[in-house]
Amino acid sequence: MKYSICQMEVIPGKPDANREKVTEWLEKTVADENPDIVVLPEMWTTGYTLPELPQYADIDGEPTSTFLCNLAKKHSVNIIGGSFANKKDDKIYNSGIAIDRSGMVVYRYDKIHLVPMLDEPTYLAGGENHADVFELEGVKMGLIICYDLRFPELMRKLALDGAQVVHVVAEWPAARKEHWRVLQQARAIENQMFIVSSNSTGEYNGVQYAGNSMVIDPWGTIQAEGDGVSEQTIHSTISLDVTKKVRKEVPVFSSRVPEYY
Numbered sequence: 001m002k003y004s005i006c007q008m009e010v011i012p013g014k015p016d017a018n019r020e021k022v023t024e025w026l027e028k029t030v031a032d033e034n035p036d037i038v039v040l041p042e043m044w045t046t047g048y049t050l051p052e053l054p055q056y057a058d059i060d061g062e063p064t065s066t067f068l069c070n071l072a073k074k075h076s077v078n079i080i081g082g083s084f085a086n087k088k089d090d091k092i093y094n095s096g097i098a099i100d101r102s103g104m105v106v107y108r109y110d111k112i113h114l115v116p117m118l119d120e121p122t123y124l125a126g127g128e129n130h131a132d133v134f135e136l137e138g139v140k141m142g143l144i145i146c147y148d149l150r151f152p153e154l155m156r157k158l159a160l161d162g163a164q165v166v167h168v169v170a171e172w173p174a175a176r177k178e179h180w181r182v183l184q185q186a187r188a189i190e191n192q193m194f195i196v197s198s199n200s201t202g203e204y205n206g207v208q209y210a211g212n213s214m215v216i217d218p219w220g221t222i223q224a225e226g227d228g229v230s231e232q233t234i235h236s237t238i239s240l241d242v243t244k245k246v247r248k249e250v251p252v253f254s255s256r257v258p259e260y261y
């Protein structure tokens with residue numbers, strides 16, 4: 001499966017301009033690379049313009065969901081649509097979405113863990129949903145959002161449910177870049193799965209974002225990585241045979257003794 005990751009510099013508080021940017025990016029990426037799956041970062045329609053989100057947020061997933069479905073269908077490409085601010089019943093959620101190449105939504109997820117360091121709990125509501133696996137191209141996958149990465153029990157749940165790839169969509173600050181890199185490698189190694197992440201770059205309100213979007217294999221090897229400063233596209237092809245090989249060599253799942261912990 002061939003991935004193209006959008007390491008995007010989000011234009012703060014300009015959803016239409018960001019959707020236009022994604023339209024142009026996808027057109028070029030599909031023409032140049034013809035990927036099977038593309039990945040967008042967290043909160044890519046607005047950035048972390050939290051106090052202004054009541055003005056900029058989608059309502060019940062629109063218009064961003066339909067926008068992404070149309071793009072997926074037009075280009076026949078699977079889209080891990082990052083996340084966007086989304087108003088539902090007067091609360092605003094940080095909502096992720098995955099869409100298949102026919103333009104059907106296969107997964108929606110509201111970020112469960114809100115990040116205190118960016119003041120998210122003041123402005124957003126935490127998702128009251130279960131993180132589940134979904135399928136694209138016949139492969140079981142997961143999608144988590146940024147701060148969720150710090151909760152290993154969430155990723156383990158997805159692994160136990162059969163996920164072979166987990167996507168991490170993020171606006172992770174450069175101040176904690178080493179946590180971003182090491183935690184992704186740890187999650188890949190302990191769960192023997194691929195991690196594919198899209199992080200934004202650029203700066204807003206005094207926060208610099210880390211970039212360093214990554215593709216990590218189930219052995220923990222970094223297959224591809226963006227730099228820490230520029231908007232760019234990261235391409236990488238993953239082979240799921242690696243998962244079988246790693247799980248045979250180090251049979252973590254059959255060694256678990258969950259009744260003791």
Ligand SMILES: NC(=O)CCC(=O)C(=O)O
Pocket residue numbers: 042115117118145146147148150170171172173176179
């Ligand atoms: N957008 C986020 O969830 C950032 C998470 C973060 O800054 C951290 O975990 O550190």
